[in-house]
Amino acid sequence: MPRPRSAALSSPAPAGSDQAGTSTGPVRLGPGAKAALAPAAAEVRAGFWSTRREVNARISLPQGPDLLESAGNLHNLRLAAGAVEGEFRGAYPFVDTDVYKWLEAASWQLAKEPSGGLETEVERIVSLVADAQQPDGYLNTWFQLVKGGERYKDLRWGHELYCAGHLIQAAVAHHRATGRPQLLDVARKFADHIDSVFGLPGSGKEIDGIDGHPEVETALVELYRETGKRRYLELAGYFVDRFGHGLLGGEAYCQDRVPLREADTVEGHAVRQLYLLAAAADLATETGDAELRAAGERLWRAMTTTKTHLTGGLGAHHDEEDFGDPYELPNERAYCETCAAIASVQWSWRMALLTGEARYSDLIERTLYNGFLAGVSLDGERWLYVNPLQVRDGHTDPGGDQSARRTRWFRCACCPPNVMRLLASLEHYLATSDTGGLQIHQYTTGHYTGDLDGTPVAVSVETEYPWQGAISLTVEETPADRPWTLSLRVPQWCAEYRVRCGDTEYDQHDAPVADGWLRLERAWAPGDRIVLELALAPRLTAADPRVDAVRGCVAIERGPLVYCLEQVDNPGGGLDDIVLNRTAPLAVRHRPDLLGGVTTVVASGHRRRIADAGWWPYASADSEAPGTDGPPIELTAIPYYAWANRQDGGMRVWLPTS
Amino acid sequence: MPRPRSAALSSPAPAGSDQAGTSTGPVRLGPGAKAALAPAAAEVRAGFWSTRREVNARISLPQGPDLLESAGNLHNLRLAAGAVEGEFRGAYPFVDTDVYKWLEAASWQLAKEPSGGLETEVERIVSLVADAQQPDGYLNTWFQLVKGGERYKDLRWGHELYCAGHLIQAAVAHHRATGRPQLLDVARKFADHIDSVFGLPGSGKEIDGIDGHPEVETALVELYRETGKRRYLELAGYFVDRFGHGLLGGEAYCQDRVPLREADTVEGHAVRQLYLLAAAADLATETGDAELRAAGERLWRAMTTTKTHLTGGLGAHHDEEDFGDPYELPNERAYCETCAAIASVQWSWRMALLTGEARYSDLIERTLYNGFLAGVSLDGERWLYVNPLQVRDGHTDPGGDQSARRTRWFRCACCPPNVMRLLASLEHYLATSDTGGLQIHQYTTGHYTGDLDGTPVAVSVETEYPWQGAISLTVEETPADRPWTLSLRVPQWCAEYRVRCGDTEYDQHDAPVADGWLRLERAWAPGDRIVLELALAPRLTAADPRVDAVRGCVAIERGPLVYCLEQVDNPGGGLDDIVLNRTAPLAVRHRPDLLGGVTTVVASGHRRRIADAGWWPYASADSEAPGTDGPPIELTAIPYYAWANRQDGGMRVWLPTS
Structure with a gap:
């Protein structure tokens, strides 16, 4: 791949700025930053991630504008600009962010590889965004079109500042990549508007409030880094510290139960928690705030020790997309939203810069190769919103966003453009x-x-x-x-x-x-x-005994990759009866023909033959184990990231051993 | 307790009826019924259930009117009658059913024990219901007040026929208990209205449709039994057979994915599935429909074999209150809605009558003593909507209806009056x-x-x-x-x-x-x-190995009772580290002082001492087991139904054995 354009690597600081950025990455450092490490420039030139990024650049990203058109997102912008007539389309107040995340992704892509076609699309959509902005800087098509211009009345669910955050992030990326000011001007105007409205009681600002979904906080820190305007950093700090004081009713879901500085574990909606923690790490980096740093270290450890799936996936519950109790790490009902994996990478990277400690990048590696990458199909055209660690034989799927089957797009399409932006900016985390x-x-x-x-x-x-x-x-x-x-x-x-x-x-x-x-x-x-x-010998991994979901099971791993069994590779019966022989050796077979080229791990096991025990599946623990062992069989495991790219069927990461 | 009033036991058939009822129970038999068994009259005079029913009669039931008043249900009826002015209160379109279920419960209570005070309350509320009915028979306060009188436009979520069903059931109970016609007249008028609106294409009826939540179907069969009017039975048959044909978009949640006659397992929203199956059993009983009978037998077996918790609890998922995949039976996230346990008893009883087979009453017994009874506190004043089989140490609870802590009342208060009506009518299932x-x-x-x-x-x-x-x-x-x-x-x-x-x-x-x-x-x-x-020796029970959630665990049972550990009985550490010694004998201690008098089971075990393994809870399966065994300890188990009646803390039904 060609080298990045020098313009992107060394885009001049804006006039009047005191910026001291050290890379094109989404995380820079401000002039007074207290980070242990500074981001370094990197290029991915070949190999595993290069292939994934090629698919992102050639398939996923170019399809974005058509998908945003057919889902109605671009239509909404035109509608808000008064350029067309019609109805708002989409089911959520945050549909604008799909556009912003795509713009951010496309900008990072342009930063490393010029493309006239992509650039034209970017500038076309930037203009749609700019045209939709209201004169005072406000921009949110849902509230402009559906809510009759009402603003900031539903901070718990309205996502207005969340949308602003993704707009600002996109603008920073667009400016760093192209040097053009148009989208950054939109973002600054919106940020200035927000700064004029939100503040502590007594500050003379109209609203003392926070958004139920953090995101604007990291974005404002980045805007500070890009522009040198310290009040954006201060606004981010204000928002971060107003969580946990009941402004949103005190719900853990919205990160409002307890301030980060006092929290002892991660809780509530996983993506919200992680974006907020990323902002806290940014603030600790820029301001040297030792209490915020300690909170980040404490909560990261609580998360990895008790609330992280083997794949790096985060979030135990479907119904609130939230963290569960410590060691509550289900397999088939693992939520592990793709966006949570992305947010985890973003937070851990900030902690790595802040502390210089390698364990943060250990988790990033595990997450990238497993819980994150499973979110996009090998062909770049289908997506997973949730990333379970088990799909049973005969699984019936409700469909929709929470399906365990890949989907072309979602009603809540947060994940696909989020994957695009992380793949397009991967070199920033290396x-x-x-x-x-x-x-x-x-x-x-x-x-x-x-x-x-x-x-x-x-x-x-x-x-x-x-x-x-x-x-x-x-x-x-x-x-x-x-x-x-x-x-x-x-x-x-x-x-x-x-x-x-x-x-x-x-x-x-x-x-x-x-x-x-x-x-x-x-x-x-x-x-x-x-x-x-x-040394890359395949290995069997067991979990802390408090992880009830995987008692008596092991997982196959090799290097940074978590493996799984898929039905299609293991015919002759279902997966739910399989038992792995943990004393037999594991073999490695590279299969260049399979799934774009993967190294498989071959284990030994058998299928349990379970006799019909009548209508009740519970019996005396003293009775003979129900069923007998079938003959030895070879078990073929593939990397977890590559699952669900062939026919539907069962899948298991954790395998019973007896 | 006094004998039932003869009026209740032998309320005369309405003039012109060909009814041949054989008991006061909620399930009677029509004149041409093909049941193997007929319900027999029973009285509960002392003992375990008598105590629970006394609490129901003296505490729970008398509190109903005040709770329905403060939650707004009675206000809505007055509002619909034009007797007062104000706003509709309550969050759901089905809040009327809380009133109807309370009326049904109170009627069954009156049938066995006259009470002037209760009777006065019943007649007062019956009048509120009658006054709220519209001239053509329609009655639903949500649609009358909130939806401007719009009818049957949202059958998927509107619950209009569901509400009608509970009204009819209440009316049948009220008539059987008191012999008074007032509520039955309301119900007949509404049923006649529904009959005039709903029917197959070509029938001349306006709507070919079903309600997303079954309930009216069993109610119409009962109305047929009470009145002898066969068209109510035919209308029930029409509704049951229209599920599964896509009238509601084909969703499993609404029982609309596949017709019962073709289904091979239970699926979708558990209560909806079970109410529909109860109606199918009623129809098979009344009409001799062999295909519906076979479907019931097939689906009951699929449910008990693969989708029933040890407690009889049903429903694996919080987010759609639905059944999961076969053998997907989580513990801490078991949904096991109290209403689903009640619906299971109702369905199984109908299958017992239809077939004469004892296994249906085996499941009823298990459900009554465990998954059902846990739904109400020992003092009759606090309730569980969901009934998990595990609460972890340090569990953080989001509160609300899905809490694992008992609650005084719910926003969606379906369960409490449902418990009241089953306890008040328990003799009908004996x-x-x-x-x-x-x-x-x-x-x-x-x-x-x-x-x-x-x-x-x-x-x-x-x-x-x-x-x-x-x-x-x-x-x-x-x-x-x-x-x-x-x-x-x-x-x-x-x-x-x-x-x-x-x-x-x-x-x-x-x-x-x-x-x-x-x-x-x-x-x-x-x-x-x-x-x-x-023989009541306590026993250790293990699950089919396909129940992943309890691999390596056993449960303690004695007689029909499932036992659990609660934190308060097992001090000196949390419950999540406990290991049961499955080779040690179990002891039985009756404790008249504890929880209203329970027999406890005392087992042996130890706490695992788990060393700090750093920030990652997964390690090589070949390494030493992390941690050591603590000294032997005595484990005191109480009946599951009695949990959550003291201080908050952990609870476990399934206990690791290694």
Whole structure:
């Protein structure tokens, strides 16, 4: 793939700005930021993620405008602009965000690869957005068209500031990618309007309020970074700290039960919780707020320890899209909304920058390869809103957004353009640098450039990861006489690795990991080669015994990938009777023909033959186990991200062992 | 308790009727019924259920009018009658049914025990209902007041016929109990109106349609039985057979995906499914429709085999209150709506009458003692809408109707008056007779009267069941020279029993059970004594291995009772770390002081001490089990029905064994 346009990498700061951004990424750092690490520039040039991003660029993104047209989103903008007549279309007050997220995705795509066709579409839709804006800056087609212009009367469910947030995020991306001011001007005008309306009692502002769905908060921090206007940062801080004080009735769903600073676990609607936490991390980074940082660290740990599925998926309940109790991690009813996986990546990345700790990128890796990527089909045309870890034999599906079958688009179409924007901006989450060196968080064939107080350092990477564990790095750019540290994240799942620097090889005892980082400090020279070899033997994983849903089960994993059984690969019966033999060895077979090329894991097991026990499925625990073991069979597991790309049928991540 | 008033037991058939009812029960038989068994009269005079019914009669029922007043239901009736001015109150189109179900409950209560105060309240509220009826018979306060009189435009969600159904059921109960015509006249007028509007295309009726929530169907069959007017039966048959043909968009939720005659499992909203199936059983009984009977038998088996919780609770999902996939039987997210348990009893009873088979009453017993009875607090003042089988340590509850904590009343208050009407009419589900004898389905201290072609037979029963297994029966009334069969249901859970007839004792080998019935054929004489002794040793129960939610767990049961651990009885730590020692013996301790007097079961176990495993709760299945076993502890289990009557805390039915 071509190199990014220099305009995108070094778009000039706006006149009058004191901005000190270090990358094109969606997370920059403001001038006074207290981050441990700064985002570093990266390019994905080949390999696993390059393929996924090609599908995103060639299939998913170009289809966006037609889908937004047929779903009515663009029609609503024209309607609000007075350009056409008709009725508002769509079922939700936040349908504008589908447009904004697509614009953000397309902008990140343009930042790395010019495309006249895409650029034309972007500018056409930017104009629709600009035309729909009201003179004082307000913009929300639902409230303009359906609610007769009534504003901010239903902050709990209205999503007005949420929509504003996605507009601002899109505008920042559009400005960073193209340097053009049009959408940024719309966003600033709206942000200025919001700033004129919302504030603490006594501030002279009309409304002391927050939006039931956080999003504007991260967006305002980014707008601050893009424009240098500190009042956007202050407005974000105001919003973040007003959650938890009952302004929305005190509901956990809306993040209003308890302030983040006092919370001891994640709760309520998962995406709302995670967007709010991302904003808190941004604020802690920009302001050095130690209490917000501590809250983020505490809540992240509570989430990963007790409320995260093996896939990185988040959210246990269908009915409020929310977190459940600790260790309440169901399989078939796992909600694991695709947007929650995306929000988790966004929050963890901010925590990684803030703290410099590798575990945040461990979770990002797990989420990207599993809970996130399952959200889009291999052909880029069908989507999952929820991402269960089990689909039973004979599953009957209600259809709709909460289906466990892939769908072309949703009534609530938040996930597809959210996937598009994360895939299009993936390089923003791969590497960081600090004054001491460059840190590689995620491995992909590409090019990574850090900044040591103005001195560039760069390495290129070649790897077949995640199918193979070898990662070859070549120093491309380095100061001649200044040692620096190349830090390689050794993933949390990795029990064994070797690293070769030039002719010297070390194992994990000679070159131990400290807090997840393998730190190689050298006076590097261009052309220096490092090969990190992560052992990729497939493994069986068990859960904390408090995870009731998977008692007596194991999951198959290999590298960062969680595996699953699908019915189509395991004929001769259903999946619900399968038992895995945990003492038999696991075999690995790469299948270039299958699902775009995947490495399968082959295990041994059998099907349980369960005798008809009459009409009641419960019996004395002392009686013989009902049924007998069938003959040994081979069990073929595929990576979880690739499930639901063939015919419908059962699927299981967790497999009974007896 | 006093005997029922003779007026209730033998209310005369209306003039011109060909009715041949055999009891005061909510299920009678029409003149051409093809039932195997006829309902028999029963009285509950003392013991377990008598206590629960006393609380219902003295506490729950008398509080009804005040609750209906403060929730606005009675206000809405006055408003519809034009007697007052104001706004409709309540959030749902079906709030009238809370009134109707209370009237039905109060009528059954009056049928067994006169009460001037209750009667005055009943007649006052009957008048409110009558006054709210429109001249052509239509009655629904939501549509009259909120929808400007629009009718039958939203059959999917409007609940108009559902409301009509509960009105009709209440009217039938009121008429059978008091002999007064006023409410029955209201119901007939509404039923005639419905009959004039709904029918097949080509019938000349305005609408070919069904209501999204079945209920009017059983009610119309009962109205046929009460009035002898066959067109009510025909209208019920029309409605039942129009489900599954897409009139409501084909949704499983509304029972519209597939006709019952073709269905192979229960699906969709559990209460809707069960009410529809009860109507199908009524129709099969009245018309001899073999296909509907076969569908009922098939679907009942599919339900009990794959979609029923150990407690008899039904409905796996919170978000559509619906059945899940086969063997999808979660614990903490079990929905198990109290109304679904009630609907299950109603359906199973109709199947018991239709087929004569004991297994239907096995499920009734299990449901009554567990999934149903948990729905009301011991003091009769607080309710559960959902009935989970697990509440975790530190459970955070969203509150509202779906709370796992007892609530004084609900926004959607369907369950409390539904509990009241089942408790008030419980004697209708206890016994049957046929030309060959009397069948006792449920055991309680009381009096049972059957009818052998006009010849009465009666037995009295004394028992401390379910705390003790001895059931003493005395023949009270019998023809002198005609042998008949006393059939005693030996519950499905019972592995060992003895029976003594006079001086002769038999064990289960000498007097074996056939299809659940112990049949004793004799030429009985008044005063003959029979003692059935059911062995009540506590037992550990395991589930079919396809029930993923309880893999590696057992439940404690004793007799018909499912047991659970509650935090308050098991201090020294939470419940989520408890492991039961399945090889240790179980002890029984009767505790007259506890929870109104319960027999507890004491088991052995330990708490698992789980070491802090860092931030990720998943690890290699080969590693040491995380944590060690704590010292042995005594585990005290209480009957599930009595949970949530003390302080909040964890609760578990299914207990890990390793």
